[in-house]
Amino acid sequence: MTTTTALPTPARVGSGGWRTGFTGTTALLRLALRRDRVLATCWILVFVAMAAGSAAASQGVYPTQQARVRAASAINDTPAMVALYGRVFDPTSLGAVSLIKLGAFGAALVALVAIFSVVRHTRGEEEAGRLELVGAAVVGRYSALTAALLLAIGTSIVLALLTALSLVGAGLPADGALAFGLSWAGAGVAFAAIGALAAQVTESARTANGIGAAVLAVAYLLRATGDVTGVDDSTWPSWLSPIGWAQQVRPFAGDRWWVLVNLLVFAALVAAAAYALVARRDHGAGLVAARPGRAAAQPRLRSPLALAARLHRGALVGWLVGMALGGLLFGSIASQVGALADTPEAREMIRRLGGERGLTDAFLATELGILGVVVAAYGISAALRMRGEETAGRLEPVLATGVGRLRWAASHVIVALGGAALLLVTVGLGAGFAHGAATENFGEIGRVLAAALVQLPAVWVLTGITVLLVGAAPRLAVLSWAALVLFLLLGQLGSLMRLPGWMIDLSPFGHTPKLPGAELELTPLVSLTLIAAILLTVGLSAFRRRDIG
Amino acid sequence: MTTAISVSGLVKTFGPTRALDGLDLTVRSGEVHGFLGPNGSGKSTTIRVLLGLLRADAGEVRLLGGDPWTDATELHRRLAYVPGAVSLWPNLSGGEVIDLLGRLRGGLNPKRRTELLERFDLDPTKKGRAYSKGNRQKVALVAALASDVELLILDEPTSGLDPLMEAVFKDCVREEHERGRTVLLSSHILAEVESLCERVSIIRLGRTVETGTLTELRHLTRTSISAELAGVPDRLGEHPGVHDLHVEGHRVRFDVETAELDPVLRELTRVGVRGLVSQPPTLEELFLRHYEEASR
Ligand SMILES: Nc1ncnc2c1ncn2[C@@H]1O[C@H](COP(=O)(O)OP(=O)(O)OP(=O)(O)O)[C@@H](O)[C@H]1O
Ligand SMILES: [Mg+2]
Numbered sequence: 001m002t003t004t005t006a007l008p009t010p011a012r013v014g015s016g017g018w019r020t021g022f023t024g025t026t027a028l029l030r031l032a033l034r035r036d037r038v039l040a041t042c043w044i045l046v047f048v049a050m051a052a053g054s055a056a057a058s059q060g061v062y063p064t065q066q067a068r069v070r071a072a073s074a075i076n077d078t079p080a081m082v083a084l085y086g087r088v089f090d091p092t093s094l095g096a097v098s099l100i101k102l103g104a105f106g107a108a109l110v111a112l113v114a115i116f117s118v119v120r121h122t123r124g125e126e127e128a129g130r131l132e133l134v135g136a137a138v139v140g141r142y143s144a145l146t147a148a149l150l151l152a153i154g155t156s157i158v159l160a161l162l163t164a165l166s167l168v169g170a171g172l173p174a175d176g177a178l179a180f181g182l183s184w185a186g187a188g189v190a191f192a193a194i195g196a197l198a199a200q201v202t203e204s205a206r207t208a209n210g211i212g213a214a215v216l217a218v219a220y221l222l223r224a225t226g227d228v229t230g231v232d233d234s235t236w237p238s239w240l241s242p243i244g245w246a247q248q249v250r251p252f253a254g255d256r257w258w259v260l261v262n263l264l265v266f267a268a269l270v271a272a273a274a275y276a277l278v279a280r281r282d283h284g285a286g287l288v289a290a291r292p293g294r295a296a297a298q299p300r301l302r303s304p305l306a307l308a309a310r311l312h313r314g315a316l317v318g319w320l321v322g323m324a325l326g327g328l329l330f331g332s333i334a335s336q337v338g339a340l341a342d343t344p345e346a347r348e349m350i351r352r353l354g355g356e357r358g359l360t361d362a363f364l365a366t367e368l369g370i371l372g373v374v375v376a377a378y379g380i381s382a383a384l385r386m387r388g389e390e391t392a393g394r395l396e397p398v399l400a401t402g403v404g405r406l407r408w409a410a411s412h413v414i415v416a417l418g419g420a421a422l423l424l425v426t427v428g429l430g431a432g433f434a435h436g437a438a439t440e441n442f443g444e445i446g447r448v449l450a451a452a453l454v455q456l457p458a459v460w461v462l463t464g465i466t467v468l469l470v471g472a473a474p475r476l477a478v479l480s481w482a483a484l485v486l487f488l489l490l491g492q493l494g495s496l497m498r499l500p501g502w503m504i505d506l507s508p509f510g511h512t513p514k515l516p517g518a519e520l521e522l523t524p525l526v527s528l529t530l531i532a533a534i535l536l537t538v539g540l541s542a543f544r545r546r547d548i549g
Numbered sequence: 550m551t552t553a554i555s556v557s558g559l560v561k562t563f564g565p566t567r568a569l570d571g572l573d574l575t576v577r578s579g580e581v582h583g584f585l586g587p588n589g590s591g592k593s594t595t596i597r598v599l600l601g602l603l604r605a606d607a608g609e610v611r612l613l614g615g616d617p618w619t620d621a622t623e624l625h626r627r628l629a630y631v632p633g634a635v636s637l638w639p640n641l642s643g644g645e646v647i648d649l650l651g652r653l654r655g656g657l658n659p660k661r662r663t664e665l666l667e668r669f670d671l672d673p674t675k676k677g678r679a680y681s682k683g684n685r686q687k688v689a690l691v692a693a694l695a696s697d698v699e700l701l702i703l704d705e706p707t708s709g710l711d712p713l714m715e716a717v718f719k720d721c722v723r724e725e726h727e728r729g730r731t732v733l734l735s736s737h738i739l740a741e742v743e744s745l746c747e748r749v750s751i752i753r754l755g756r757t758v759e760t761g762t763l764t765e766l767r768h769l770t771r772t773s774i775s776a777e778l779a780g781v782p783d784r785l786g787e788h789p790g791v792h793d794l795h796v797e798g799h800r801v802r803f804d805v806e807t808a809e810l811d812p813v814l815r816e817l818t819r820v821g822v823r824g825l826v827s828q829p830p831t832l833e834e835l836f837l838r839h840y841e842e843a844s845r
Contacts, residue, residue, distance in 0.1 A: 127678075203678060204639060292674040293642025301645060302652040311638065393636040397689065400600050400630035400702075401653035404622045548602040 021279075024139035028147035032121050036151065043113055044159050047184070050489065051102055052166035057497045058098030059171060068097045075100055079359075080366040083224040083333070086247045087234065095172045095252025099180060101492055107246040108220050109485075110159065110184045111191035114152045115212035118195035121148035124205035145199075145278055149192055149271060156188035176252035183249040186263035190242040191216060193270035200277035210318055217322060219243045221329055228333055242266055304403050308411035311389075312382055316419050319378050323371065323423045327430025330367040331448065334360050334431070335438045361517030364431065364451060372455030373488055373509060375423045379463035380480045382416035387470050387477045395548060405544050413467055413536060420459045428452025451515035457528030458508035462487075464535025471543035551578045552611075553700055553731040554599065559608035561594055561755075568594045570755035571608070576733055576748075578699075581726050583742040583749035584735040587840045591755040592735040593633065596704050599733075600630060613700060626655045629693035633705035633735075635685040637677035643688040644673030650692040662695040668717050682709040694721055701725060701732045707741060719745060739833050751839050758839055763832065770835045771804040773828035774813075779821025788813055799823075 033040075062068040072091030075081040086104045090096045122144050160181035167177035191212065198211040219241040226238025238244035245262045249255070300306055386409060389395045398408060432448030466480035487507035494504035504510060508531070511524040554576035561569040569591045576582040586592050597603040599612055601621035610617055615624050637646055651657030666673055669687045680688065686709050693701060701722075707715050715738075722732055722745050736742050742749060743763065750760040759766065771792065778799045785801065786794055790809025795802040805813045817825070 291676075293640075293645060293676050295642070295644040295673045297645040297648035297652075301649055304653070307649060310641070314640070393632065393634060394638060396597075396600075396602060396632060397630065397635075397650060397692075398653065399602060399621075400625055400628075401650055402622050402626040402655050403653050545604075547604060549597065 021140040021142040022146055023143060025143040025146045025150070028139065028143050029150055032147055032151050036117070040117075040155050044155065044162060046485075047106065047110065047159060048162045048166045050106065050493070051099065051163045051180070052170050053497050054102055054493060055095070055098050055167050055170035055172055058094065061496065061498075062094065062097055065092050068092060068094060072097050072100075078362075079228050079333070080363040083228045083330075083363075084366065084370065086223065086227050087230075088253075089250045090253030093176075093252045095167070095176045095180070096250075098172075099167075099251070101496070103180075103183070103251070104220070104223060104243050104247045105492070107184050107187035107243055108216060110156070110188045111194075111216050111219075111243070112213065114156065114188040114192040115195035115198070115216065116209060117155070118148045118152050118192045119199045119205050119208045119212065121151065122196065123199035123202070123208045127203070127205050142275060142278055145196055145274060149196055152192035152195075153189055156185040156192070159188065160185035172252065175255055179249050179255040179257065180251035182260055183246040183251055186249070186260050187242060187246040190245075190263045190267045190270070193267040193274065196274040197270050197277070200274050200281065206315070210315065214318070214322060216243070217326070221326065223247065225329070225333070303411075304398070304408045305411040305414065307398075308415045311385065312412075312415045312419065315381070316378075316415075316422070319419070319423055320426050323375065323427045324430045326371055326374075327427040327432075327452075328434045330364070330371070331431030331434030331436075332438055334364050334367075334435050358517060360435075362514075364435070364448060365514040365517055368427065368431065368448075368451050368455065369491075369509060369512065369514070371427050371452070372424070372459060372512065373484070373491075375420050375427070375455065376459040376462040376484055376509075378423055379416050379420040379459050380466045380484060382419055383412065383463050383466035383470065384477055384480065385416075386412045386467075387474055390474070390548060393549075399548060405548075406540060409467075409471075409540055409543050413463070413540070416463050416466075417460060420463065421453075421456055424452045424456055424459070425449070447516045450520070454513050454515050454520070454525060455509075457525050457532060458512050460532035461508040461528055461535065464532040464539065467539035468535045468542070469539070471539035471541070471546070474546070552576065553578045553613060554582075554733060555609070555611045556595070556599075557609045559595065559598065559610060560606045561591075561598060561603060562606055568755055569598070569608075572752060572755055573757045573760070574750050574752075575760070576731060578731050579726075579729050580748055581722060581732040581734060581746045583746035584733055584752070585737075585739075585742060585749060585836060586752040590752050592752065593704055594755075595752075596630075596702055596733070596735065599702065600625070627698055628700040628702060629654065629696050629698045630702045631686075631689045631693045631704065631706045633708055635689040637680065637685055637688060639678045640676060642674050642676055643671065643680060643684070646677070646688055647673065647692040647695065651696050654696050654698070657692075657696040662691065665691045665695050665721070668721070669714060683711060683714065686710060687714065690718065690721075694725070699730060701730060703732065704735045705737065706734070707736070707738065715741070739836055743832055751836065753839055759835075766832060766835060768807055770832065771806050772810060773802075773804050775800070775802040775826050776817055776822055777824040778817065779823060782817065782820050785813070785816060788816065 062071050069091045072088035075085065076087050076091070084105070085101050088096050088100050125144065160178075162181075163184060164174070164177040164181035167180060168174050194215050195208070195212045198208040198215070199205070201211065202208050220243050222237045222241040223234075223244040226234045226236060226241070226244060229235050229237070234244065234248070238248065242263060245259050245266075248259045249257070250259075301310065386395075389412075395408070399405060428449035428451065429445065431452065432445035433442075435448055436442035436444045462480065462484055465483050466477065469477045469480050487509055490499070490504050490507040491509050494507075508528050511528060513519065513521050513524065552575055554574060556572060556574040559569050559572040559574075560567070572591065572595060574584070574595065584592055584595075594603065598605050598610060599617050601617040601624070604618055613624055613627055617624060637643070641649070647662060648657070651662070665671075669691060671684060671687045671691060675684070677685075686706065690706060693703070707718050710718060719741065722734070725732060726745075732745075734742070734746060746763065748760070748762050749766065751758050759769065778801060781799065782796065782801050785791055785796075785803070788805075788809065790806040790813060792804045792806075793802075
């Protein structure tokens with residue numbers, strides 16, 4: 001208790017202030033726990049339920065070893081599946097087969113939550129000015145960062161233990177269950193550190209989240225590349241990726257505990273970098289000092305739409321680059337997937353799918369479907385910007401000018417809908433071009449582009465849901481993310497968990513024609529577009545009628 | 550004389566909170582009207598209703614001859630608003646924000662913009678998050694004052710301004726007044742209100758408790774008197790205008806309502822005055838009295 005009696009420590013501590021730099025961490029941690037108790041409990045429970053549900057359901061679906069081997073080779077011999085989920089490392093193991101869809105994929109979701117949580121409690125608080133409020137009390141320079149990391153590490157460990165327990169409860173062996181839980185937790189801790197570092201680099205929490213998510217995307221793509229290009233094992237790109245490591249723990253298929261050390265060392269190094277940056281920067285500042293802007297606005301900045309375009313510009317450019325890279329990557333591996341499958345079962349499956357071309361088409365359809373979900377995330381975040389502007393107090397002054405509510409909201413909606421369309425065009429052109437280059441047949445570009453564009457109505461439905469929430473139930477607007485996660489899980493796990501058909505049909509992505517390869521059906525596309533239009537109309541008219549603020 | 554703002558019986562509830570509970574407010578065209586009240590008494594809520602951002606639950610609200618909810622966009626071209634806590638876009642410069650808000654309102658006067666930037670000593674090239682609190686406030690002030698509008702709605706516009714800038718602000722408001730503009734000024738700074746406003750309204754718990762010109766309000770203030778008398782002032786306590794009376798032998802101390810000063814002084818001279826000290830009335834004391842009652 002030496003520090004509490006001292007005068008308030010200024011937020012900036014000299015090099016000798018390493019110990020006092022942590023003063024107040026416990027108080028901040030308690031505050032963060034209080035703020036996050038509902039949210040953290042919810043997402044932990046969702047993950048635990050997902051794991052236990054998959055494990056329990058699989059016992060009925062794959063009762064015999066034969067059934068498991070068949071299911072495992074259906075995944076291992078389908079490059080689209082391997083790219084998406086990774087390999088089943090032991091086809092005879094019930095745990096390995098039943099949790100394949102949650103291994104790398106679940107680890108990535110845990111990592112995403114960890115990034116958002118750390119950024120929220122560090123840069124987010126700093127940006128909102130709340131950290132300054134507590135920073136002026138007896139709180140050290142490293143305290144907020146430490147509290148945020150401890151929170152993320154703590155929730156990851158709780159998640160690991162509860163998941164392991166629930167898997168044991170579902171009848172799986174205990175050591176594999178613990179390895180599985182820890183592989184998730186390891187990904188959480190590694191990306192908590194990434195979040196911590198990203199939070200130091202930029203001045204805005206939004207950008208920090210974006211950087212963290214981009215690193216995660218690269219890690220996932222590296223893993224996908226490494227897994228698809230290997231024949232029986234993963235190749236080196238997987239080993240460059242923390243998500244790859246989480247997967248290489250191989251729960252229920254050898255339980256390689258030592259791989260967890262990779263994750264811990266990685267997390268420690270990245271966190272150390274974050275601490276080094278905290279010590280060197282000013283409160284509120286990022287690494288890159290803000291440059292002065294224009295003294296007067298350009299003539300074209302004169303409408304709500306111009307303002308919306310300006311506000312969304314940076315994020316959209318980032319997304320365009322990311323989507324172009326994703327499209328190029330998937331496009332370039334699409335034509336090789338046939339060559340990689342050389343077991344008799346795989347040959348048989350390729351024949352059933354309509355030859356190598358059919359296999360390539362199926363791969364493209366699956367990957368473009370996933371990229372469609374990712375683009376829907378853009379639509380949601382762009383539409384949520386409306387609520388962000390409102391709560392930040394920046395909407396009021398705009399509405400106090402001659403701008404009507406509908407015009408203001410419509411500008412953001414246009415950017416969200418148009419941005420999503422642009423992203424899908426980019427994905428389609430990227431994948432089409434890379435695929436065309438690999439097969440020396442650029443005639444493919446049109447087919448691939450069409451396959452990307454059919455995702456658009458489903459993407460717009462998610463934007464519509466967001467606008468509806470922003471208009472009619474603004475306090476619940478973030479639930480639009482829950483809708484996206486729900487639809488994603490329904491699509492991925494719905495049939496495995498034997499959910500009723502109507503439930504699986506709730507997801508708009510389930511109705512999108514599986515182009516290229518499948519028939520182009522217009523009815524679902526038209527219906528989805530109509531649903532999106534109705535959601536948007538209802539949302540916008542509710543927005544016109546409600547209180548602002 | 551026409552009225553720029555007329556509000557009567559305005560009610561606004563937020564769930565269980567009754568933020569406005571039958572509020573009345575009349576602002577005449579061309580006047581600078583002070584809008585006062587303790588924290589949480591409903592000033593900003595009233596202003597948000599006037600701007601059509603909140604929908605009134607009950608009551609009659611007219612703004613520049615229109616309905617603030619249904620005619621919002623047309624009315625907004627004729628007014629400018631400065632919020633109490635200005636939040637700027639992180640990646641837009643102050644100059645861009647001033648131009649943007651001006652254009653969205655239908656144009657701003659470039660000469661006045663330059664002049665105001667100079668007077669407020671504001672660097673327009675800084676980005677939103679690089680501004681200090683006072684400088685953010687100045688961005689909103691310049692954006693509002695540089696446009697040609699009939700009505701200025703200012704919600705604690707000087708919070709965070711240094712005394713020098715506060716003086717510049719007062720000059721600007723006086724000039725606006727001379728140009729015939731109407732100003733609704735919500736403020737906690739009594740000196741600012743006393744030097745700028747002709748009429749004020751004081752609200753408490755969502756209701757108007759006092760409204761009138763400063764002279765009328767001064768009438769409601771009390772003078773503090775302590776006197777040494779020749780005899781025992783036995784009838785002073787019966788006087789309706791006398792408050793907080795303390796009598797110790799021939800010494801008395803009390804507050805008297807300004808309107809009742811004359812009869813009370815007669816009473817004192819009837820007893821016989823040996824010495825007398827009086828404290829002149831201040832508006833501050835009147836405000837504090839209303840504010841204190843609210844916090845009870
Ligand atoms: N959006 C809202 N939701 C719930 N309550 C609100 C909301 N806005 C205002 N209030 C409540 O309404 C009351 C009046 O608030 P208002 O902001 O109008 O006060 P004010 O007079 O402007 O105070 P101050 O001097 O502190 O600015 C307060 O009790 C406040 O808590
Ligand atoms: Mg207020």
